[in-house]
Amino acid sequence: MTMLEACVSQFSLTVDAADTIQALVGSSDHPWGRRLHDALKFATYAECVYAVEPYARVELADFRPDAPKYPDVADRSVSGVLGELQAAGYVDTRDVLQEDAGQTYLSEGRTVTAVHVVRPFALVGVDYRFSREANSRAIRYGHAYADRWEITERAYTVPAGWYLVGETGDFTAALVGVAGISGDSDDLLCSLFEIEGFGASTCLAGCGSCGMRWSAESGSWHFRPDDCDADAWDFDDAADVDDESGTVECPACATGRVGFSIS
Ligand SMILES: [Zn+2]
Ligand SMILES: [Zn+2]
Known part of the structure; x- marks a missing residue:
């Protein structure tokens, strides 16, 4: 499945609408x-x-x-x-x-x-x-x-x-x-x-260190655990938002970084 990279900053979690049209x-x-x-x-x-x-x-x-x-x-x-x-x-x-x-x-x-x-x-x-x-x-x-x-x-x-x-x-x-x-x-x-990459309705989040995964739907910033026993969390509460890498501090392990993709 083709996922589009999310644009991440403290107050936004989006996908470029033009990229979805390109898909x-x-x-x-x-x-x-x-x-x-x-x-x-x-x-x-x-x-x-x-x-x-x-x-x-x-x-x-x-x-x-x-x-x-x-x-x-x-x-x-x-x-x-x-x-x-x-x-x-x-x-x-x-x-x-x-x-x-x-x-x-x-x-x-x-x-x-x-x-x-x-x-x-x-x-x-x-x-x-x-x-x-x-x-x-x-x-x-x-x-x-x-x-x-x-x-x-x-x-x-x-x-x-x-x-x-x-x-x-x-x-x-x-x-x-x-x-x-x-x-x-x-x-x-x-x-x-x-069409892969067109939807813009599901956001997947995952930590590269602890391997925990979450997903959110329909523009929501509330992430629920995706087939793992991590806790749910909200993007508003995310710590150390880095808009350069598009990641936030992992709410589960606190040492890893969570990245996002949208489809
Ligand atoms: Zn006609
Ligand atoms: Zn982690």
């Missing part, structure tokens, strides 16, 4: 998650990004600012981009998991969204420029009044199929990674929690 990405069934990841990154930082059919022969005239032939899917947020792609008929999306850090050992909240790419697509970035005359109109009406534009970047084709998009953050969401999966199912949520 999800590592369990991918196919490698195209990288393509969707790159496409989403592109569409969240560029100003105007159009979704096109793969291998479409696009020309500059297709991106006339007043009448672009293709849907502009750029947005500040991943959910915004997915909404635009959905409106354009390229994807279907479904919320799978929306979890805050409470009741878990997560360092911050995380979300997982299932994305069904119904039609493959590629993205084309267009940079609009303005002559001085157009500029005054642009200030009032946006890029529709640009009079010069160029194609600046293209993203590789995102193949049709199923994906899980993972983001972290409590108030704003940051894209961490995308896993390619073989298909949708009703128990997508269950299978998420079967």
Whole structure:
């Protein structure tokens, strides 16, 4: 079983939420998650990004600012981009998991969204420029009044199929990674929690000297003996917390160090 190293300090016992998303990405069934990841990154930082059919022969005239032939899917947020792609008929999306850090050992909240790419697509970035005359109109009406534009970047084709998009953050969401999966199912949520290193709900503690072991569940700091006759203890009461090594003084033998791992 893959365990993630815990971040230990006097007032926290957590696992990096981004590491749990990386565990999800590592369990991918196919490698195209990288393509969707790159496409989403592109569409969240560029100003105007159009979704096109793969291998479409696009020309500059297709991106006339007043009448672009293709849907502009750029947005500040991943959910915004997915909404635009959905409106354009390229994807279907479904919320799978929306979890805050409470009741878990997560360092911050995380979300997982299932994305069904119904039609493959590629993205084309267009940079609009303005002559001085157009500029005054642009200030009032946006890029529709640009009079010069160029194609600046293209993203590789995102193949049709199923994906899980993972983001972290409590108030704003940051894209961490995308896993390619073989298909949708009703128990997508269950299978998420079967991925090694994704759970963030169990914390194991063990002493290297006396060999005593404990475990705690659901974000709790109360450690119960794990198949041994040690006493239970609380992380709040731990002595000599060392955030460098991520260990505390062993409450059983007092000479050894207790380390933590989270899954
Ligand atoms: Zn669908
Ligand atoms: Zn010990």
